[in-house]
Amino acid sequence: DIQMTQSPSSLSASVGDRVTITCRASQSISSYLNWYQQKPGKAPELLIYVASSLQSGVPSRFSGSGSGTDFTLTISSLQPEDFATYYCQQSYSVPPYTFGQGTKLEI
Amino acid sequence: QVQLQESGPGLVKPSETLSLTCTVSGGSLSSYYWTWIRQPPGKGLEWIGYVYYSGTTDYNPSLKSRVTISVDTSKKQFSLKLNSVSAADTAVYFCPRITLIGEEIKVDAFDIWGQGTMVTVSS
Numbered sequence: 001d002i003q004m005t006q007s008p009s010s011l012s013a014s015v016g017d018r019v020t021i022t023c024r025a026s027q028s029i030s031s032y033l034n035w036y037q038q039k040p041g042k043a044p045e046l047l048i049y050v051a052s053s054l055q056s057g058v059p060s061r062f063s064g065s066g067s068g069t070d071f072t073l074t075i076s077s078l079q080p081e082d083f084a085t086y087y088c089q090q091s092y093s094v095p096p097y098t099f100g101q102g103t104k105l106e107i
Numbered sequence: 108q109v110q111l112q113e114s115g116p117g118l119v120k121p122s123e124t125l126s127l128t129c130t131v132s133g134g135s136l137s138s139y140y141w142t143w144i145r146q147p148p149g150k151g152l153e154w155i156g157y158v159y160y161s162g163t164t165d166y167n168p169s170l171k172s173r174v175t176i177s178v179d180t181s182k183k184q185f186s187l188k189l190n191s192v193s194a195a196d197t198a199v200y201f202c203p204r205i206t207l208i209g210e211e212i213k214v215d216a217f218d219i220w221g222q223g224t225m226v227t228v229s230s
Contacts, residue, residue, distance in 0.1 A: 001168075034216045043201055043220035044152065050209040055218070087152060091215040096167040097142075097154040 002026050002093050006086075006100035013105060017078045021103045023071040023088035032092035035064055035073045038102075039084045047086075048073065083107055109134035111221035113202050119228050125189040129202030129221055136160040136178065140205035141185045142217065143176060145198040153198075157205060158185050192228045199223040 003026035013019050023033065031051040036044035046055045048064040051071055061076040075082055088100040115127035129141065142157035156166035158176045166174045170189070178185040189196060203217035 031212050032214045034214060036217070043203070043223050044217070045220070046216055046218050049216045050212050050214050053209065089152075089217070094215065095154070095156075095165050096169070097215070099152040099154075101151045 001096055002029060002090050002098055004088055004090055004098050004100040006088060006103050008103060009101065010104040010106060012107070013078055014107065015078050015080055019075050019078060019105065021073045021086055021105075023066075023073070023100050025069045025071075025090055025092075027093075028068045029090045029092035031067045032090055033064075033066070033071050034089045034091065036087045036089065037082075037084045038087065044087060078105075109204065109219050111202050111204065111219060113200060113221045113224040115224060115226070117225055117227060119192055119196075119226060120230050121193055121228055122191055125187070125192050125196060125226055125228070127187045127200055127202075127224065127226070128184050129186070131183045131185075136180050136183055136185070140215070141178065142203055142205055143187045144201045144203060144217070145196075146201070146223075147195075147198045155187065155189075155200075194228050197226065197228045199225050 005024045007022045033051045035048040037047050038044040047058050052064045063074045085102045085104045087102050110132045112130045119125045137160050140157045143155040156176045158164045158178045164176050173190050175188040201223045203220040205215050206218040207213045208216050
């Protein structure tokens, strides 16, 4: 199985900050990488697919980059509604689909 | 607009079988993979398995011996059975859809999710 490792596990930031979350795969996954946002008590929502493509309806302050084994999710200017947990997920070598352990973004 | 809704018992006894159903509304099951993912309290996401609308399945090797996923296109439902459960199977269970998405490179992504249902394994 491909292991996905996110860093940091938690992050404190303020409204207006620029933040970056990193995801590393245990082997190359090309660009087969998606990012999700999960708010407490809710299902995850797809933010970014193919490492850098924004899902419809997602604000442009979110961006993704990377390929191979190293990927980043960047939020250019944090808004109050962005405080949530973020997960990366690979679909290069499946099954199984695997997720990172999550990064909790806190105020 | 496609919507998914999980249903089933919220409490299951140890060693028994967990059974959940996901009902699809606002669209067809055709041409998509439908999947189950779970999340233990305070923890991350674990993919359980998927079923194609034709009935083809595949499972997470870590759960394969205990899992069955099936589909009923006439009812627009797909179902999860997990047998011999223990406290470690306590989790919120989600039933997202898999979509193949992208331009030059297409990836499988979980694009539509149900709200999730909490299942507790306890005597």
